[in-house]
Amino acid sequence: MGLPSMIPSDFCDTELPRNLNQSDFYPGIAELPPSRPLSENTTISYAIVKASVMAMFKKVVRHTRSLTPPSYEETVALDAEVRAAYDKIPDSFKYKPLTSFIVDEVSIIMSRTTIELLHLKSIIVLHRQYLTDRQDGRFAFSRKASLDAAERLLERQAEIHQITLPGGLLHDKKWMITSLTLSDFTLAAMVICLDLTISIRNGTRMSAYPEDVELRKYLAIVERAHEIWSSSSETSEGRIVSHALDSTIRRVNEFINTSSTAMAAQSWPTSATTNTETPDYLTHNLADQMADFDMIDSIDWSLLDNQIQDPSSIQDFDLDMWLMDTAGPLESL
Structure with a gap:
């Protein structure tokens, strides 16, 4: 690569x-x-x-x-x-x-x-x-x-x-899991993390939330990968990938919670006549989130590829920052 x-x-x-x-x-x-x-x-x-x-x-x-x-x-x-x-x-x-x-x-x-x-x-x-x-x-x-x-x-x-x-049945063969194989797992995890990040961006911009079932499905996949990478956090690669996955999990969970609150508020009756307007504090919250997302340009996949193929250099590479730079800043989430 x-x-x-x-x-x-x-x-x-x-x-x-x-x-x-x-x-x-x-x-x-x-x-x-x-x-x-x-x-x-x-x-x-x-x-x-x-x-x-x-x-x-x-x-x-x-x-x-x-x-x-x-x-x-x-x-x-x-x-x-x-x-x-x-x-x-x-x-x-x-x-x-x-x-x-x-x-x-x-x-x-x-x-x-x-x-x-x-x-x-x-x-x-x-x-x-x-x-x-x-x-x-x-x-x-x-x-x-x-x-x-x-x-x-x-x-x-x-x-x-x-x-x-x-x-485990192959516990004595763990040495066969090479750094090249680990780079494939890193790539797969970053693809799903990036897609989750884009789903969040689209949900806030369009004021329409992504399919909840799909979002939770991929969140569960990332959570499982995070558990595995966390178990190897004694290595620099394990710590870096684990951090990026943890940050993605946190952002997605906060987005789901914010979305659920907004949807509940929209359907909450305030008088004899149901009020269909979104409360001001939620409107401002969503507007702030939307303002924080930048349009995605062409993704620099080569930057990620070159880093994850070289275990000696990935310790100086912030995977979470790469995700944020690629899909736009997410500080408000």
């Missing part, structure tokens, strides 16, 4: 290695034997399968960082390619509940998990730039795609966290 690929895939003619076992080779072999089917796991199978998913991720990055903004139709078409590439991989490398390690080797479990995380990240990176365009109905597909992928990523984080706790 840092520098663009030095060698574009379109200019490469090197083929992927064949799916072969060590036993397929012998002294004096003249040519490579035919590849085994990918459904037959070998020591090279993971690299071959991941290559197809990685190729789509590289294509997504190139698409989103193009100097000439691609059309939305191209984005939707690329989404179909990304999903098709994942659908084509062998079932043995597709996601299964992590408890399936009872019958599978740990290496297989982690391989399929890593591949799925890469696939989900591809979808998020492809669609996240449209999160702010709530007024254009065309982009509703992108918002849903990005949020669904982020939700699934955080579900995987919860699964991994659960089975790697002391006494």
Whole structure:
């Protein structure tokens, strides 16, 4: 996610290695034997399968960082390619509940998990730039795609966290959760936090509150992620992400409480004739909130990407400030 690929895939003619076992080779072999089917796991199978998913991720990055903004139709078409590439991989490398390690080797479990995380990240990176365009109905597909992928990523984080706790079934394999994997979880959490922040902004500006069920659903997801990150607050990355999630939770809860108070006040009868006007103190409160929100410009996702990909630099990066700068100041909430 840092520098663009030095060698574009379109200019490469090197083929992927064949799916072969060590036993397929012998002294004096003249040519490579035919590849085994990918459904037959070998020591090279993971690299071959991941290559197809990685190729789509590289294509997504190139698409989103193009100097000439691609059309939305191209984005939707690329989404179909990304999903098709994942659908084509062998079932043995597709996601299964992590408890399936009872019958599978740990290496297989982690391989399929890593591949799925890469696939989900591809979808998020492809669609996240449209999160702010709530007024254009065309982009509703992108918002849903990005949020669904982020939700699934955080579900995987919860699964991994659960089975790697002391006494968990994979508690001695926690070292396999690399910083790269943690950066994927950070990205997913920030996508949902940003969407919640935008929902608050739209609710205050339009004097119409976001769908309560959806707001509470994503709030619960962030709260669960916050519990997980808080448990690793001894690391700088854990503290920073936990702080950003905590701030988002606080803002959303305060917004929900303010909204509930306003709606109750609007329906409160003050005389024999119901008064439908909003009390002055609530009107001023909402007006103050609306004045505090700035219009969202193009999101600088590269700034976030570069920071979360480098654990040594994220300690100097304020994720919560990035959220506030992106979606407008929220001091009045």
